[in-house]
Amino acid sequence: MTTPPNSDLAPDPAPVTDDWREDCAPRRVLDLFATKWTSMVLHTLDARHEGGARTGVLHRSLPGISKKMLTQTLRDMETSGLILRDVLATMPPAVEYRLTPLGRRFVEPVNLLYDWGRTNADALDAFGPGPAPRRSAKRPKTD
Numbered sequence: 651m652t653t654p655p656n657s658d659l660a661p662d663p664a665p666v667t668d669d670w671r672e673d674c675a676p677r678r679v680l681d682l683f684a685t686k687w688t689s690m691v692l693h694t695l696d697a698r699h700e701g702g703a704r705t706g707v708l709h710r711s712l713p714g715i716s717k718k719m720l721t722q723t724l725r726d727m728e729t730s731g732l733i734l735r736d737v738l739a740t741m742p743p744a745v746e747y748r749l750t751p752l753g754r755r756f757v758e759p760v761n762l763l764y765d766w767g768r769t770n771a772d773a774l775d776a777f778g779p780g781p782a783p784r785r786s787a788k789r790p791k792t793d
Contacts, residue, residue, distance in 0.1 A: 682730060685723065687719060688727060691720075692757045694708065698711055702748035704747075732756055733750060
């Protein structure tokens with residue numbers, strides 16, 4: 651369909667294909683990036699812990715994440731099939747999280763983004779300072 655001359659109407663957009671549905675694979679991948687912590691947990695598990703770590707170790711490895719946010723992120727990642735939760739038969743019981751084969755494949759593009767960030771740190775710094783850290787040194791009391 652073409653637009654008549656002097657018309658404010660735009661031509662009809664191209665028909666929606668499966669590649670553009672709300673539940674298409676590219677959108678589902680982007681949903682995994684919707685929270686910064688998903689990619690950070692994946693990257694940390696892969697780069698610092700050989701694919702698996704206990705909850706406390708992960709928490710200490712991710713400055714700025716609250717225990718509540720880490721727990722929620724790990725649950726979401728388990729539901730998405732990126733990690734497995736393994737309850738260890740110790741006293742007291744311990745939980746370890748490990749990358750699944752899907753998680754290992756997904757960490758590849760995550761690592762590319764992290765490498766890009768390191769390579770382009772100067773350009774990113776030109777945008778201004780990043781967010782302030784959540785965990786900061788205790789401030790002195792003022793009277």
